[in-house]
Amino acid sequence: MSNLRIYIVEDESLYANQLEMIVDELGYDLAGMSDNSDTAREQIVSLNPDLILVDVKINGSMNGIDLIASLDQNVPVIFITSFDDQATFNRAKSTNPYAYITKPFDAQNLQRTIELAFNSSTQPAEKKSEWEKDVVFENSFFIKTRNKLEKVAITEVLYLEVEDRYCTIFTDAGKKYVLRMSMGDVQDKLPSKEFMRVHRKYTVNLRKIKSIDTQDNLIYVNDAELPISRSHKEELLQKLEWLQ
Structure with missing residues (x-):
């Protein structure tokens, strides 16, 4: 059994440290993190995380939206950004993320968003009510125990x-x-x-x-x-x- 593995893409050290701390406090595993799109893309492909937290404005040849659009993996994505304009939101929406959170954010809101992201993205629409707390994703069960989700192969x-x-x-x-x-x-x-x-x-x-x-x-x-x-x-x- 293993915890959910989350990958972070954030180029602001303050927020990167905050996200890393929140992931750890919530009992999840940090699959990896990067401050630029090029390293992030390479690592995400090889590490295959369970969820991606990504800022829109990041270093590298692509921004966060283009990075997610370039991936061929069915992984829940949560954008965390300082941009709250409609144009940026519309571009992000085109990549079908689970959520778009503006900074600053709090740990409880992020935790709930992460849990709902897995719950929403890993079940057929007609079965959502039956899997409100207990989720199956690909080759694993994601089961809610207290304040976190546990991954059971x-x-x-x-x-x-x-x-x-x-x-x-x-x-x-x-x-x-x-x-x-x-x-x-x-x-x-x-x-x-x-x-x-x-x-x-x-x-x-x-x-x-x-x-x-x-x-x-x-x-x-x-x-x-x-x-x-x-x-x-x-x-x-x-x-x-x-x-x-």
């Missing part, structure tokens, strides 16, 4: 358990995360070739299975012993290409 997920209207994610690091949503909604976000529902209460990561007791209809995922329903057992064995 899908490959770290052992299994899911549903109870009433809550679905719990269990990871191989021994952690669990409770989501207020249905098993079906969570499973729709998972790769179908790697995850399978084996019981009305459980969905497992097929790559994490240690053994299967076909007589007692049990499946062992790390140290967990889970039941297999009869209706799912044959499909599971076929999916695992079980050989007699």
Whole structure:
């Protein structure tokens, strides 16, 4: 598991230091930072951060807007700038950023904007209400815990358990995360070739299975012993290409 990785592009040292401090205080990871567009573009491409905070007026061959327009990565972007004129805003808007924040800014507002940026940009429009607090982005879950979002790779997920209207994610690091949503909604976000529902209460990561007791209809995922329903057992064995 890792925290959200944020890249900062800011050429004013006062604001650069403030942004770096805010990112650290909020519990996020600083993927990198630069004061010019050329270095920033090279590093963003190689580091592949989860979010970019960028000033409009920066050093280098491009301004912040042109820098974002030149990137071929689907990464949430938040512009932080001293320019509040309509022309600059319209140019920035053409790059489809999540937000446009004018200086000065406060930590709480920035934190909320970052969380909403991930929430908004990583889910289909019709599903936004269901993922208000819990987000899936590419190959990871971004799950809100207290005042920050935690990044959990899908490959770290052992299994899911549903109870009433809550679905719990269990990871191989021994952690669990409770989501207020249905098993079906969570499973729709998972790769179908790697995850399978084996019981009305459980969905497992097929790559994490240690053994299967076909007589007692049990499946062992790390140290967990889970039941297999009869209706799912044959499909599971076929999916695992079980050989007699």
